[in-house]
Amino acid sequence: MRDAYLAIVNPAAGGGRTRKLLVPALDRLREAGLRVEIRETLALGHATEIARQAWADGYRKFISVGGDGTSYEIVNGLFPQADGADIPTLAFLPLGTGNSFLRDFSDQGVEYAMESLVSQKSRKCDVLRLRHQDGVLHYINILSIGFSADVATLRARRFSAWGELGYQASIFICLARFRRRPFPLIADGWKGVDRRPCLFLTFSNSKYTGGTMMVAPGAETDDGLIEYVRWGPIGRIGLIHNLPRLYDGTHTQH
Template sequence: MTAADHPSVDPEGPVAVLVNPTAGRGRHRGLLTPVISRLAGAGRQVRLLEAQSADQAETVCRTAVAGGVAALVAVGGDGTVHRALQAVAGTSIPFGPVPAGTGNDFAGDTGFPTDPLAAAEVIAEALRAGRTRPVDLARLTGPTGPPRWYGAVLAAGFDAIVNERANRMRWPRGGRRYDLAIMVELARLRPRRYKLRLDGVPYELDAVLVAVGNCPSYGGGMRICPDADPTDGLLDVVVGGRLDRRTLIRVKPSIYQGTHLRHPLVSSHRVRTVELAAEGITTYADGERALELPVTVTAVPGALRLLR
């Protein structure tokens, strides 16, 4: 669905709110009432969207948008935002993220306060003023199936492999599962052969890390694509070449400051379109399982209207 074929929207209509009750491992359970109160302060009816799974979250968001809501708000982390984006990308329906997850990179990188209630107030003020700001999104396509949209970063290397292993593990729970997945995959670390086309120019190389950023950060503040700007109509592609285990461990802390680009085995490219292929990798977009390689990623300027 695009802005051109979207049904007419009542600018004074209801605001749909998608809530992830498990976001931030449940730390923000008491936030919903004050968040709703602030949004209602914009003089709009607030309609809660209930979902028991990620797929259901996308479905209820699409249904709300097709039904003519005036805006969509996501209360949660990057995963919740990712599900909501599938409904509003390319439409005229404005969107607001209330950061209440473990990772809130998209909200932070697009200028929202880190405090959830402050972010809700920013969204409410934008609703009152009828103000929105355009930001870019990335459009992800593969050989089969519908396209996906993402707002922050696509992981397509070691980071994606770790996520895939962690999601297959049933023990331990919480963050320790991810830590264990890192240890296992570090022991198995090897460069993989990638084929890339950057704005049509082919490259073939060995790498352990490939990230495609619309925004700078992923994983709760890791500035993997530090120069990415979600308003420039471009994507930043960061490639970590033949990094061995010891070098990767040494480089990893610098990713939080974005200084890893200084390492001679790390390169960055700014393009409009990326074609990316490698064997045996499933990508993760905004921290959510996405498409298996090969994929094409395209920057879509102004694909989202933010309530900011």
């Protein structure tokens, strides 16, 4: 087993700012005595390939240098290989970009991440698994369908370099395309399937998405539970009126 951390770097994160900030950040970690090796991603999905091969090569400690998308790819490279084996450690360095998952633990971003690495402070985290008709995926923060997924997709395609402002722009564009859709849902203890149209449906392990939106205020990353939020029915005017409540979690009282 290798003792070094493997930093998997998305150099395009934050509109290229990640690459500029990487060297001084790694210098600080190495000065603190951490052994860190680097692999840069070259394309979408490459972080998954790197993590999968690194696990096979004996790496067990990883640093995600990028945003939530980078850590998502790394998690899917580690699992299911890590099931029932050595427990992997995943740290975060959101250089030049946001990281919604980290906000569950601190609003200090990079500084909190650096201090946690230097002090070797870690905590357990649930990993969620979704089986679907084309295979299986794993995640540690949020799975979403409907409006919230539309916003995230648009932001990734057109506004990835805009940070949290990119989420705001995507929200208002998606408002113009507003639609409610039926997402059939059944849960343990229910007598039937809920087929009512809704705005979005999320299955969360952590509270935040889109930077500072507290979509799942009751979620905890280590309680072994999934918090699902079904928002609807609600119209365009109702959504605009309640958008601010997405940021403090009170939308769940709607």
